[in-house]
Amino acid sequence: MNGLRSLFLSAACLLALTLAAQPAEFRPGEEWPDTNGEHINAHGGAVLFHEGVYYWYGENRPDRGFTTEVGVEVYSSTDLYRWKDEGVALAVSAEEGSPIEKGCIMERPKVVYNPKTRQFVMLFHLELKGRGYEAARVGFAVSDSPTGPFRFLRSLRPNAGRWPVEFKRADVRCAEKQNPADYKDWWTPEWRTAIEKGMFTARDRKGGQMSRDMTVYVDDDGKAYHIFSSEDNLTLHLAELTDDFLDYTGRYTRIAPGGQNEAPTVFKRNGMYWLITSGCTGWAPNQARMFCAPSLWGPWKQLPSPFEGEGAERTFGGQGTYVLKVPGHTDGFVFMADVWNPSHLRRSRHIWLPIAFRADGTPFIPWRDRWTLEDLK
Helix, strand or coil: CHHHHHHHHHHHHHHHHHHHHCCCCECCCCCCECCCCCECCCEEEEEEEECCEEEEEEEECCCCCCCCCCEEEEEEECCCCCCEEEEEEEECECCCCCCCECCCEEEEEEEEEECCCCEEEEEEEEECCCCCCCCCEEEEEEECCCCCCCEEEEEECCCCCCCCCCCCHHHHHHHHHCCHHHCCCCCCHHHHHHHHCCHHHHHHCCCCCCCCCEEEEECCCCCEEEEEEECCCCEEEEEEECCCCCCEEEEEEEECCCCCCEEEEEEEECCEEEEEEECCCCCCCCCCEEEEECCCCCCCEEECCCEECCCHHHHHHCEEEEEEECCCCCCCEEEEEEECCCCCHHHCEEEEEECEECCCCCEEEECCCCECHHHHC
Protein backbone atom coordinates (compact mmCIF):
# COMPACT_ATOMS: atom_id res chain seq x y z
CA MET A 1 0.00 0.00 0.00
CA ASN A 2 2.85 2.34 0.92
CA GLY A 3 4.49 1.50 -2.40
CA LEU A 4 1.36 2.48 -4.33
CA ARG A 5 1.10 5.71 -2.34
CA SER A 6 4.74 6.54 -3.13
CA LEU A 7 4.17 5.79 -6.81
CA PHE A 8 1.13 8.07 -6.84
CA LEU A 9 3.02 10.88 -5.13
CA SER A 10 5.92 10.52 -7.57
CA ALA A 11 3.56 10.75 -10.53
CA ALA A 12 1.86 13.81 -9.03
CA CYS A 13 5.23 15.49 -8.45
CA LEU A 14 6.31 14.73 -12.01
CA LEU A 15 3.11 16.28 -13.38
CA ALA A 16 3.58 19.34 -11.17
CA LEU A 17 7.17 19.73 -12.37
CA THR A 18 6.02 19.39 -16.01
CA LEU A 19 3.39 22.11 -15.53
CA ALA A 20 5.87 24.35 -13.72
CA ALA A 21 8.36 23.92 -16.57
CA GLN A 22 5.89 25.37 -19.04
CA PRO A 23 6.48 29.14 -19.05
CA ALA A 24 3.67 31.64 -19.44
CA GLU A 25 5.13 32.89 -22.69
CA PHE A 26 5.29 31.94 -26.34
CA ARG A 27 8.55 30.65 -27.80
CA PRO A 28 8.04 30.47 -31.58
CA GLY A 29 9.72 27.57 -33.32
CA GLU A 30 10.71 25.74 -30.15
CA GLU A 31 9.39 22.48 -28.73
CA TRP A 32 5.94 23.10 -27.20
CA PRO A 33 5.09 20.44 -24.59
CA ASP A 34 1.52 19.80 -23.49
CA THR A 35 0.64 19.15 -19.85
CA ASN A 36 1.87 15.56 -20.28
CA GLY A 37 5.25 16.78 -21.49
CA GLU A 38 4.64 15.68 -25.09
CA HIS A 39 5.16 18.02 -28.05
CA ILE A 40 1.76 19.30 -29.22
CA ASN A 41 0.67 17.17 -32.17
CA ALA A 42 -1.95 19.46 -33.74
CA HIS A 43 -0.75 20.61 -37.15
CA GLY A 44 -2.46 22.58 -39.89
CA GLY A 45 -5.15 23.44 -37.40
CA ALA A 46 -6.98 26.27 -35.67
CA VAL A 47 -8.16 27.48 -32.27
CA LEU A 48 -11.80 27.83 -31.19
CA PHE A 49 -12.76 29.88 -28.12
CA HIS A 50 -15.92 28.60 -26.44
CA GLU A 51 -17.33 29.41 -22.98
CA GLY A 52 -14.01 30.55 -21.56
CA VAL A 53 -11.91 27.69 -22.94
CA TYR A 54 -9.65 27.55 -26.01
CA TYR A 55 -9.69 24.40 -28.14
CA TRP A 56 -6.81 23.71 -30.52
CA TYR A 57 -7.65 21.24 -33.30
CA GLY A 58 -5.02 19.87 -35.65
CA GLU A 59 -3.66 16.98 -37.63
CA ASN A 60 -2.38 14.11 -35.49
CA ARG A 61 0.72 13.39 -37.54
CA PRO A 62 2.61 10.05 -37.43
CA ASP A 63 6.26 9.50 -36.57
CA ARG A 64 6.88 8.38 -40.15
CA GLY A 65 4.96 8.88 -43.40
CA PHE A 66 2.28 11.44 -44.14
CA THR A 67 -1.02 9.54 -44.33
CA THR A 68 -3.51 9.86 -41.46
CA GLU A 69 -3.31 6.95 -39.04
CA VAL A 70 -5.18 8.44 -36.06
CA GLY A 71 -7.30 11.47 -37.02
CA VAL A 72 -7.79 14.99 -35.72
CA GLU A 73 -6.43 15.75 -32.25
CA VAL A 74 -7.85 18.37 -29.85
CA TYR A 75 -6.20 20.21 -26.97
CA SER A 76 -7.75 22.57 -24.40
CA SER A 77 -6.40 25.60 -22.55
CA THR A 78 -7.62 28.51 -20.46
CA ASP A 79 -4.58 30.74 -21.05
CA LEU A 80 -3.22 29.80 -24.54
CA TYR A 81 0.16 28.86 -23.04
CA ARG A 82 -0.55 25.50 -21.40
CA TRP A 83 -2.44 22.86 -23.34
CA LYS A 84 -4.07 19.63 -22.21
CA ASP A 85 -4.40 16.79 -24.71
CA GLU A 86 -8.13 15.95 -24.86
CA GLY A 87 -7.59 13.06 -27.26
CA VAL A 88 -8.88 12.35 -30.74
CA ALA A 89 -11.75 14.62 -31.80
CA LEU A 90 -12.38 12.83 -35.11
CA ALA A 91 -10.93 9.35 -35.53
CA VAL A 92 -10.15 7.58 -38.76
CA SER A 93 -12.45 4.70 -39.62
CA ALA A 94 -11.59 1.00 -39.49
CA GLU A 95 -14.22 0.37 -42.17
CA GLU A 96 -12.69 -0.53 -45.53
CA GLY A 97 -13.80 1.88 -48.23
CA SER A 98 -14.85 4.63 -45.82
CA PRO A 99 -13.86 8.11 -47.06
CA ILE A 100 -11.93 8.54 -43.79
CA GLU A 101 -10.49 5.02 -43.73
CA LYS A 102 -7.18 4.72 -41.89
CA GLY A 103 -4.50 5.63 -44.41
CA CYS A 104 -6.46 8.48 -45.99
CA ILE A 105 -5.15 12.06 -45.72
CA MET A 106 -6.97 14.47 -43.41
CA GLU A 107 -5.50 17.98 -43.33
CA ARG A 108 -6.21 21.54 -42.17
CA PRO A 109 -9.13 20.81 -39.77
CA LYS A 110 -11.14 23.87 -38.76
CA VAL A 111 -13.93 23.82 -36.15
CA VAL A 112 -16.61 26.49 -35.70
CA TYR A 113 -19.57 26.62 -33.35
CA ASN A 114 -23.05 27.11 -34.79
CA PRO A 115 -25.28 28.84 -32.20
CA LYS A 116 -28.44 28.06 -34.18
CA THR A 117 -27.93 24.29 -34.23
CA ARG A 118 -25.76 24.23 -31.08
CA GLN A 119 -23.33 21.97 -32.89
CA PHE A 120 -19.61 22.12 -33.40
CA VAL A 121 -18.89 21.79 -37.10
CA MET A 122 -15.58 20.56 -38.50
CA LEU A 123 -14.44 21.04 -42.09
CA PHE A 124 -11.19 19.52 -43.33
CA HIS A 125 -9.27 18.76 -46.50
CA LEU A 126 -9.71 15.07 -47.36
CA GLU A 127 -7.84 12.82 -49.75
CA LEU A 128 -9.03 9.25 -50.21
CA LYS A 129 -6.82 6.31 -49.29
CA GLY A 130 -4.41 5.20 -51.99
CA ARG A 131 -5.21 8.06 -54.36
CA GLY A 132 -2.57 10.59 -53.38
CA TYR A 133 -3.91 14.13 -53.79
CA GLU A 134 -6.27 13.28 -56.63
CA ALA A 135 -9.61 13.47 -54.77
CA ALA A 136 -9.27 17.07 -53.50
CA ARG A 137 -12.41 16.96 -51.34
CA VAL A 138 -13.75 18.66 -48.23
CA GLY A 139 -15.05 16.62 -45.31
CA PHE A 140 -17.81 17.61 -42.86
CA ALA A 141 -18.21 16.33 -39.29
CA VAL A 142 -20.30 17.43 -36.29
CA SER A 143 -20.30 17.05 -32.52
CA ASP A 144 -22.35 18.21 -29.53
CA SER A 145 -19.14 18.72 -27.57
CA PRO A 146 -16.02 20.74 -28.47
CA THR A 147 -13.79 17.77 -27.62
CA GLY A 148 -15.87 15.32 -29.64
CA PRO A 149 -16.21 12.65 -30.63
CA PHE A 150 -17.09 14.21 -33.98
CA ARG A 151 -19.32 12.25 -36.32
CA PHE A 152 -18.25 12.19 -39.96
CA LEU A 153 -21.11 13.16 -42.28
CA ARG A 154 -19.79 13.15 -45.84
CA SER A 155 -17.20 14.52 -48.24
CA LEU A 156 -17.66 16.31 -51.53
CA ARG A 157 -16.27 18.80 -53.99
CA PRO A 158 -17.88 22.23 -53.51
CA ASN A 159 -20.35 24.04 -55.74
CA ALA A 160 -21.02 21.42 -58.40
CA GLY A 161 -22.87 22.94 -61.34
CA ARG A 162 -22.21 26.52 -60.21
CA TRP A 163 -20.27 29.43 -61.68
CA PRO A 164 -18.50 32.11 -59.59
CA VAL A 165 -20.74 35.06 -58.68
CA GLU A 166 -18.60 37.45 -60.72
CA PHE A 167 -19.02 35.47 -63.95
CA LYS A 168 -21.34 37.11 -66.47
CA ARG A 169 -22.64 35.32 -69.56
CA ALA A 170 -19.63 36.44 -71.55
CA ASP A 171 -17.27 35.08 -68.86
CA VAL A 172 -19.07 31.72 -68.89
CA ARG A 173 -18.82 31.46 -72.67
CA CYS A 174 -15.14 32.39 -72.52
CA ALA A 175 -14.40 29.80 -69.80
CA GLU A 176 -16.21 27.05 -71.69
CA LYS A 177 -14.12 27.76 -74.79
CA GLN A 178 -10.87 27.04 -72.93
CA ASN A 179 -9.86 23.43 -73.58
CA PRO A 180 -7.13 21.85 -71.40
CA ALA A 181 -6.28 19.49 -74.27
CA ASP A 182 -5.09 22.49 -76.27
CA TYR A 183 -2.25 23.07 -73.82
CA LYS A 184 0.31 20.28 -73.82
CA ASP A 185 2.72 22.51 -71.90
CA TRP A 186 1.76 24.13 -68.61
CA TRP A 187 3.11 27.43 -67.28
CA THR A 188 3.26 29.14 -70.66
CA PRO A 189 1.79 32.68 -70.80
CA GLU A 190 -1.06 31.37 -72.97
CA TRP A 191 -1.86 28.56 -70.55
CA ARG A 192 -1.85 30.92 -67.57
CA THR A 193 -4.21 33.28 -69.39
CA ALA A 194 -6.58 30.36 -69.99
CA ILE A 195 -6.44 29.53 -66.25
CA GLU A 196 -7.28 33.12 -65.37
CA LYS A 197 -10.25 32.97 -67.75
CA GLY A 198 -11.62 29.93 -65.90
CA MET A 199 -10.41 26.92 -67.89
CA PHE A 200 -10.15 24.70 -64.80
CA THR A 201 -13.30 26.22 -63.27
CA ALA A 202 -15.21 25.02 -66.33
CA ARG A 203 -13.40 21.67 -66.32
CA ASP A 204 -14.50 20.88 -62.74
CA ARG A 205 -17.92 22.55 -62.78
CA LYS A 206 -19.97 19.39 -63.24
CA GLY A 207 -18.42 17.36 -60.42
CA GLY A 208 -17.55 20.27 -58.14
CA GLN A 209 -14.47 22.38 -57.57
CA MET A 210 -11.24 20.95 -56.14
CA SER A 211 -10.74 21.68 -52.43
CA ARG A 212 -7.34 21.35 -50.76
CA ASP A 213 -5.59 23.65 -48.23
CA MET A 214 -8.37 25.51 -46.45
CA THR A 215 -9.72 27.59 -43.62
CA VAL A 216 -13.19 28.55 -42.34
CA TYR A 217 -14.14 32.12 -41.42
CA VAL A 218 -17.25 33.25 -39.54
CA ASP A 219 -18.04 36.92 -40.19
CA ASP A 220 -19.59 39.43 -37.77
CA ASP A 221 -23.09 38.65 -39.06
CA GLY A 222 -22.73 34.93 -38.32
CA LYS A 223 -22.29 33.92 -41.96
CA ALA A 224 -19.60 31.29 -42.48
CA TYR A 225 -17.24 30.92 -45.43
CA HIS A 226 -14.98 28.14 -46.64
CA ILE A 227 -11.77 29.46 -48.25
CA PHE A 228 -9.72 26.85 -50.08
CA SER A 229 -7.07 26.23 -52.70
CA SER A 230 -8.73 25.04 -55.90
CA GLU A 231 -8.11 24.54 -59.63
CA ASP A 232 -4.99 22.40 -59.03
CA ASN A 233 -3.83 24.85 -56.34
CA LEU A 234 -3.76 27.67 -58.87
CA THR A 235 -6.71 29.72 -57.61
CA LEU A 236 -8.30 30.34 -54.22
CA HIS A 237 -12.07 29.99 -53.85
CA LEU A 238 -14.22 31.62 -51.19
CA ALA A 239 -17.55 29.83 -50.81
CA GLU A 240 -20.53 30.79 -48.66
CA LEU A 241 -21.83 28.07 -46.33
CA THR A 242 -25.48 27.44 -45.48
CA ASP A 243 -26.82 28.61 -42.11
CA ASP A 244 -26.06 25.25 -40.49
CA PHE A 245 -22.47 25.36 -41.87
CA LEU A 246 -22.95 21.89 -43.39
CA ASP A 247 -23.36 22.72 -47.08
CA TYR A 248 -22.94 25.47 -49.68
CA THR A 249 -25.36 28.14 -50.79
CA GLY A 250 -23.88 28.01 -54.30
CA ARG A 251 -22.35 31.48 -54.03
CA TYR A 252 -18.57 31.56 -54.43
CA THR A 253 -15.84 33.77 -55.83
CA ARG A 254 -12.35 33.24 -57.18
CA ILE A 255 -9.38 35.02 -55.57
CA ALA A 256 -6.08 35.67 -57.39
CA PRO A 257 -6.79 33.37 -60.39
CA GLY A 258 -3.63 31.59 -61.50
CA GLY A 259 -1.68 32.99 -58.54
CA GLN A 260 -0.77 29.63 -56.95
CA ASN A 261 -1.81 30.29 -53.37
CA GLU A 262 -2.41 27.79 -50.59
CA ALA A 263 -2.56 27.73 -46.76
CA PRO A 264 -5.09 30.61 -46.57
CA THR A 265 -5.64 32.50 -43.31
CA VAL A 266 -8.11 35.38 -42.98
CA PHE A 267 -9.07 38.03 -40.44
CA LYS A 268 -10.94 41.32 -40.27
CA ARG A 269 -9.92 44.60 -38.67
CA ASN A 270 -11.63 48.00 -38.85
CA GLY A 271 -13.87 46.90 -41.71
CA MET A 272 -11.01 45.58 -43.88
CA TYR A 273 -10.45 41.89 -44.62
CA TRP A 274 -6.91 40.55 -44.72
CA LEU A 275 -5.78 37.30 -46.31
CA ILE A 276 -2.32 35.80 -45.73
CA THR A 277 -1.36 32.85 -47.91
CA SER A 278 1.59 30.72 -48.95
CA GLY A 279 3.07 29.85 -52.29
CA CYS A 280 3.01 26.22 -53.46
CA THR A 281 6.41 24.65 -52.73
CA GLY A 282 5.45 21.41 -51.00
CA TRP A 283 6.91 21.02 -47.49
CA ALA A 284 9.55 23.73 -48.16
CA PRO A 285 8.83 27.23 -46.79
CA ASN A 286 8.45 30.20 -49.09
CA GLN A 287 7.62 33.89 -48.92
CA ALA A 288 4.07 34.51 -47.73
CA ARG A 289 1.64 36.66 -49.71
CA MET A 290 -0.93 39.13 -48.40
CA PHE A 291 -4.19 40.45 -49.87
CA CYS A 292 -6.81 42.91 -48.63
CA ALA A 293 -10.40 43.71 -49.60
CA PRO A 294 -13.28 45.84 -48.29
CA SER A 295 -15.57 42.79 -48.68
CA LEU A 296 -15.05 39.04 -48.65
CA TRP A 297 -16.42 39.14 -52.19
CA GLY A 298 -13.61 41.45 -53.24
CA PRO A 299 -12.05 43.07 -55.04
CA TRP A 300 -8.89 41.60 -53.50
CA LYS A 301 -5.66 43.54 -53.87
CA GLN A 302 -2.26 41.91 -53.41
CA LEU A 303 0.27 43.63 -51.16
CA PRO A 304 3.86 42.79 -50.14
CA SER A 305 4.46 40.02 -47.62
CA PRO A 306 3.68 41.15 -44.05
CA PHE A 307 6.75 39.39 -42.57
CA GLU A 308 9.79 41.45 -41.62
CA GLY A 309 13.32 40.70 -40.46
CA GLU A 310 15.78 37.89 -40.91
CA GLY A 311 14.11 34.86 -42.47
CA ALA A 312 11.06 36.82 -43.62
CA GLU A 313 11.62 35.74 -47.21
CA ARG A 314 10.85 32.18 -46.04
CA THR A 315 8.11 33.15 -43.54
CA PHE A 316 10.60 32.32 -40.76
CA GLY A 317 10.57 28.70 -41.95
CA GLY A 318 6.83 28.29 -41.43
CA GLN A 319 3.57 28.04 -43.34
CA GLY A 320 0.42 29.71 -42.07
CA THR A 321 -2.52 27.73 -40.77
CA TYR A 322 -4.81 30.21 -38.94
CA VAL A 323 -5.17 33.73 -37.53
CA LEU A 324 -6.52 33.68 -33.98
CA LYS A 325 -8.45 36.66 -32.63
CA VAL A 326 -7.78 36.73 -28.89
CA PRO A 327 -10.87 37.80 -26.92
CA GLY A 328 -10.47 40.92 -24.80
CA HIS A 329 -7.78 42.43 -27.00
CA THR A 330 -8.85 45.03 -29.58
CA ASP A 331 -5.90 44.24 -31.82
CA GLY A 332 -5.23 40.78 -30.46
CA PHE A 333 -4.48 38.86 -33.65
CA VAL A 334 -2.06 35.92 -33.61
CA PHE A 335 -0.63 34.34 -36.75
CA MET A 336 -0.31 30.55 -36.37
CA ALA A 337 2.06 28.54 -38.57
CA ASP A 338 3.72 25.14 -38.86
CA VAL A 339 7.43 24.55 -39.38
CA TRP A 340 7.07 21.33 -41.35
CA ASN A 341 9.51 18.49 -40.68
CA PRO A 342 8.73 16.07 -43.56
CA SER A 343 11.02 13.34 -42.20
CA HIS A 344 9.19 13.40 -38.85
CA LEU A 345 5.92 15.29 -39.23
CA ARG A 346 4.86 14.59 -35.66
CA ARG A 347 7.77 16.74 -34.47
CA SER A 348 6.92 19.67 -36.74
CA ARG A 349 7.09 22.79 -34.62
CA HIS A 350 4.71 25.69 -34.21
CA ILE A 351 5.21 29.40 -34.79
CA TRP A 352 2.77 31.77 -33.11
CA LEU A 353 3.46 35.48 -33.63
CA PRO A 354 1.42 38.60 -32.80
CA ILE A 355 0.29 40.71 -35.74
CA ALA A 356 1.17 44.41 -35.47
CA PHE A 357 -0.35 47.29 -37.43
CA ARG A 358 1.05 50.42 -39.00
CA ALA A 359 -0.59 53.82 -38.69
CA ASP A 360 -2.46 53.22 -41.97
CA GLY A 361 -3.80 49.87 -40.68
CA THR A 362 -1.52 47.62 -42.74
CA PRO A 363 -0.52 44.44 -40.85
CA PHE A 364 3.10 43.44 -40.36
CA ILE A 365 4.65 40.50 -38.52
CA PRO A 366 8.21 40.79 -37.15
CA TRP A 367 10.02 37.87 -35.55
CA ARG A 368 10.04 37.54 -31.76
CA ASP A 369 12.03 34.98 -29.78
CA ARG A 370 9.72 35.42 -26.78
CA TRP A 371 6.42 37.18 -26.22
CA THR A 372 3.31 37.15 -24.01
CA LEU A 373 -0.32 38.16 -24.33
CA GLU A 374 0.61 41.44 -22.65
CA ASP A 375 2.37 42.38 -25.89
CA LEU A 376 -1.02 42.47 -27.64
CA LYS A 377 -1.84 45.61 -25.67
